[in-house]
Amino acid sequence: MLESKLPEQWVKPYGDTLGDGRVQLSFTLPVALDDTSKEGAKRLAAMMGLDEPAVVHCEDMGQGFSFYVVYGQCKHQVDLASFQVVKPEFEVMDKDAINALIAQKMGRRMVVVGACIETDAHTVGIDAIMNMKGYNGHKGLESYHEIRAINMGAQVDSEELVARAIEEKADVILVSQVVTQKNIHLDNLTKLSDLLEAEGLRDQVILVVGGPRISHELAKELGYDAGFGVKSYAEDVASFAINEWINRQAA
Amino acid sequence: MTQLQLDQTQIDRARQSARRIARAVYDDMAQFTTTTVERATLRLFGVDGVDENAVPLPNRVVAHLQEHKLLQYGAATILAGAMHEHGLSAQQVAQAVADGKLTLSRPQDESAARQAANTQARAMCQHIAAQRAQRNELVQTLGEGRAPWLYLIVATGNIFEDVAQARAAAEQGADIIAVIRSTGQSLLDYVPYGATTEGFGGTYATQENFRLMRAALDEVGAKVKRYIRLTNYCSGLCMPEIAAMGAMERLDMMLNDSMYGIIFRDINMKRTFIDQFFSRMVNAYAGIIINTGEDNYLTTADAYDAAHTVLASQLINEQFAELSGLTPEQMGLGHAFEINPELENGFLWELAHAQLVRQVFPHASLKYMPPTKHMTGNIFKGQVQDALFNIVSTVTQQNIHLLGMMTEAIHTPFIQDRFLAIQNAKYVFGTMKDLHSEIEFKRGGQIEQRAQAVLAETEAMLAQIETTGLPSAIGKGMFAEISRTPTGGKGLDGVIQKAADYYNPFPHLMLPEALRDRLVGKEASAATAQEMQHA
Numbered sequence: 001m002l003e004s005k006l007p008e009q010w011v012k013p014y015g016d017t018l019g020d021g022r023v024q025l026s027f028t029l030p031v032a033l034d035d036t037s038k039e040g041a042k043r044l045a046a047m048m049g050l051d052e053p054a055v056v057h058c059e060d061m062g063q064g065f066s067f068y069v070v071y072g073q074c075k076h077q078v079d080l081a082s083f084q085v086v087k088p089e090f091e092v093m094d095k096d097a098i099n100a101l102i103a104q105k106m107g108r109r110m111v112v113v114g115a116c117i118e119t120d121a122h123t124v125g126i127d128a129i130m131n132m133k134g135y136n137g138h139k140g141l142e143s144y145h146e147i148r149a150i151n152m153g154a155q156v157d158s159e160e161l162v163a164r165a166i167e168e169k170a171d172v173i174l175v176s177q178v179v180t181q182k183n184i185h186l187d188n189l190t191k192l193s194d195l196l197e198a199e200g201l202r203d204q205v206i207l208v209v210g211g212p213r214i215s216h217e218l219a220k221e222l223g224y225d226a227g228f229g230v231k232s233y234a235e236d237v238a239s240f241a242i243n244e245w246i247n248r249q250a251a
Numbered sequence: 252m253t254q255l256q257l258d259q260t261q262i263d264r265a266r267q268s269a270r271r272i273a274r275a276v277y278d279d280m281a282q283f284t285t286t287t288v289e290r291a292t293l294r295l296f297g298v299d300g301v302d303e304n305a306v307p308l309p310n311r312v313v314a315h316l317q318e319h320k321l322l323q324y325g326a327a328t329i330l331a332g333a334m335h336e337h338g339l340s341a342q343q344v345a346q347a348v349a350d351g352k353l354t355l356s357r358p359q360d361e362s363a364a365r366q367a368a369n370t371q372a373r374a375m376c377q378h379i380a381a382q383r384a385q386r387n388e389l390v391q392t393l394g395e396g397r398a399p400w401l402y403l404i405v406a407t408g409n410i411f412e413d414v415a416q417a418r419a420a421a422e423q424g425a426d427i428i429a430v431i432r433s434t435g436q437s438l439l440d441y442v443p444y445g446a447t448t449e450g451f452g453g454t455y456a457t458q459e460n461f462r463l464m465r466a467a468l469d470e471v472g473a474k475v476k477r478y479i480r481l482t483n484y485c486s487g488l489c490m491p492e493i494a495a496m497g498a499m500e501r502l503d504m505m506l507n508d509s510m511y512g513i514i515f516r517d518i519n520m521k522r523t524f525i526d527q528f529f530s531r532m533v534n535a536y537a538g539i540i541i542n543t544g545e546d547n548y549l550t551t552a553d554a555y556d557a558a559h560t561v562l563a564s565q566l567i568n569e570q571f572a573e574l575s576g577l578t579p580e581q582m583g584l585g586h587a588f589e590i591n592p593e594l595e596n597g598f599l600w601e602l603a604h605a606q607l608v609r610q611v612f613p614h615a616s617l618k619y620m621p622p623t624k625h626m627t628g629n630i631f632k633g634q635v636q637d638a639l640f641n642i643v644s645t646v647t648q649q650n651i652h653l654l655g656m657m658t659e660a661i662h663t664p665f666i667q668d669r670f671l672a673i674q675n676a677k678y679v680f681g682t683m684k685d686l687h688s689e690i691e692f693k694r695g696g697q698i699e700q701r702a703q704a705v706l707a708e709t710e711a712m713l714a715q716i717e718t719t720g721l722p723s724a725i726g727k728g729m730f731a732e733i734s735r736t737p738t739g740g741k742g743l744d745g746v747i748q749k750a751a752d753y754y755n756p757f758p759h760l761m762l763p764e765a766l767r768d769r770l771v772g773k774e775a776s777a778a779t780a781q782e783m784q785h786a
Contacts, residue, residue, distance in 0.1 A: 026667065027667070028665065028666050028667045028670075059670075061419060061422075061423060061666065061667070061670050062419050062422035062423055063415065063418050063419035063422055065419055065666055067667050067670055118435075119433075119434040119435045119451045119452065120434060120452075123515075123550070123551060124550055124623075124624060127550075127551055131551070131732070132732075133552075133553060133732075136591075136593075153517065153733070154515070155434070155435070155437075155438060155516065184451050212628065212660060212661070230627075230628060
């Protein structure tokens with residue numbers, strides 16, 4: 001196998017000397033601060049795999065809570081050659097190249113319908129990818145003349161999103177999940193992909209999800225074609241979409 | 252701090268435009284009521300509780316009135332008439348309707364029913380006035396935090412966890428506790444009932460949850476010798492009902508924007524304009540400080556380019572608030588520190604915007620919101636961004652200071668996130684306490700020029716809105732770059748044309764006299780006043 005041929009590459013956290021394993025962490029314990037809780041914080045850090053844990057700062061927070069900042073040396077190391085990261089395989093192009101490729105291969109505008117679904121009220125992610133202005137100097141999909149970008153905003157029901165996708169003959173459905181509590185985003189995303197399956201539409205659309213808690217691997221597990229996490233921009237999503245469209249045509 | 256040189260006549264012109272914009276909307280909407288205004292009226296009459304399917308009784312009664320084509324007359328006289336005729340309390344009437352034992356109809360004696368409605372309404376107004384007096388007394392005896400007030404959010408989903416975190420936050424120095432609502436709630440066309448322990452991204456706003464948190468904050472306030480203010484969300488499809496609940500349970504602040512629901516929740520425009528008027532009237536009477544949501548524009552639009560949309564919206568919000576009887580001190584006009592950190596001199600522009608707002612609204616309880624859009628997950632940088640935000644807030648003398656969390660964009664705050672945020676703010680506010688009175692803006696400098704430019708753009712924008720009307724301006728996406736239409740959005744089915752003899756006692760009791768004369772006409776107002784005396 002390919003992986004086994006790679007030379008081992010063991011790493012551990014670096015402070016100021018290679019191999020020192022220095023890490024910092026902070027946490028709250030639900031007890032008032034005293035010598036016992038402080039010792040408890042230190043032992044807890046040791047149990048997390050830190051050698052020579054040191055509580056460098058601790059404070060009582062009132063109402064029976066206390067706060068700790070701890071340094072220690074991580075016992076563990078990891079071999080970077082021992083695993084592979086699942087990534088969508090495509091080349092990220094710039095806006096002009098994407099437009100040109102869509103024009104050449106599709107011969108029409110690509111339709112992208114996007115929304116932040118279900119309970120999530122935060123449009124920041126979907127806006128960053130879709131709106132004209134984009135984010136951090138990266139223009140959004142609305143600015144691509146070969147893409148028809150429809151941003152439905154936040155708190156959109158999955159049913160509503162699917163209905164709009166059908167109406168618009170969407171090539172791509174783009175969903176965003178930003179704020180999550182108790183992993184509600186997983187339920188929301190599963191609901192949408194189940195709904196598309198039930199409607200018999202799953203193979204007809206390219207289904208993409210983005211959000212700070214989203215990885216490509218997670219997206220694949222949930223039945224999506226791709227997942228985009230932080231530091232993803234419109235060109236990443238658009239490059240993937242046109243590549244995926246071309247691959248599907250070839251298949 | 253020495254004031255920026257601004258053209259006061261320009262501010263006046265912008266404000267006059269906003270006044271005419273708000274008044275035109277008010278005049279168009281006065282002919283309508285909504286299902287939630289009527290449900291709020293029932294709640295203010297004392298109707299509470301749910302049926303066996305957890306449907307609130309106010310919803311059951313209003314649905315019943317709709318079914319019998321009676322809602323256009325207003326729920327108040329019909330309910331009061333039924334109470335009078337059957338010798339029942341408001342709650343008993345509602346229960347009988349829900350049980351299918353009573354069919355409501357128009358009262359046989361309209362004038363007697365109006366008097367009964369007035370009596371019922373006056374009793375609730377006395378309760379709300381007593382709550383207001385108690386707040387004043389507690390502030391007098393306990394004292395309150397020095398502005399900027401530290402505003403902290405709890406959002407566990409479980410009211411009992413919220414209470415634990417709120418108590419801890421108050422002990423650490425919070426002046427205001429806001430209980431974030433479960434994200435879905437703004438689109439529910441009813442208010443959930445009872446104490447709740449499950450929510451997403453927040454905790455349901457229910458009257459029982461209000462009561463539990465109020466009691467906890469009163470208790471911890473007595474301990475820390477500082478009145479702790481409680482905030483919730485008077486927004487969404489049930490604005491007036493939430494206002495009624497908050498007034499009854501002595502909330503101190505409510506997020507209560509005149510346009511937020513339209514723009515960010517796609518709630519129908521008419522519905523929102525009608526609901527915001529009634530809800531703000533209740534908030535005004537209860538002594539509640541409203542918070543407006545202009546900060547949200549900057550999460551969608553660019554904070555530098557769209558700065559004038561914030562000021563324009565604040566002026567419109569101010570004028571709507573005035574029409575509902577809110578005093579300047581009750582106006583927590585919102586804005587935010589959201590300029591891209593990569594923008595050169597961005598801090599100067601933040602200072603310019605914050606000082607501009609301070610000067611245009613010298614008496615308002617300005618609410619200043621922390622960076623969120625450009626928070627990255629790098630918590631160390633986030634702590635610096637929040638510190639810069641804290642500096643602008645103290646230097647420009649903001650009133651309500653929502654604490655920035657270094658873990659913004661990662662998760663709903665952990666207890667230590669709040670703890671560190673309070674330490675950050677207290678440090679900055681302490682070490683820079685009098686800085687504002689020691690420094691001056693350079694005359695004709697970049698900060699002053701920036702403020703003048705934003706003001707000029709604001710004036711132009713309001714003039715433009717005035718020519719087309721506010722609904723059309725919203726339709727064009729002039730706020731937050733989001734477009735909404737008068738017939739689009741959720742909740743239009745709850746907008747009802749009032750009958751000629753529609754009656755609701757609360758505007759007569761809650762609006763200040765001068766305003767009542769101006770809005771409902773002097774004669775009508777005088778006639779009602781007389782009726783009230785006879786009741």
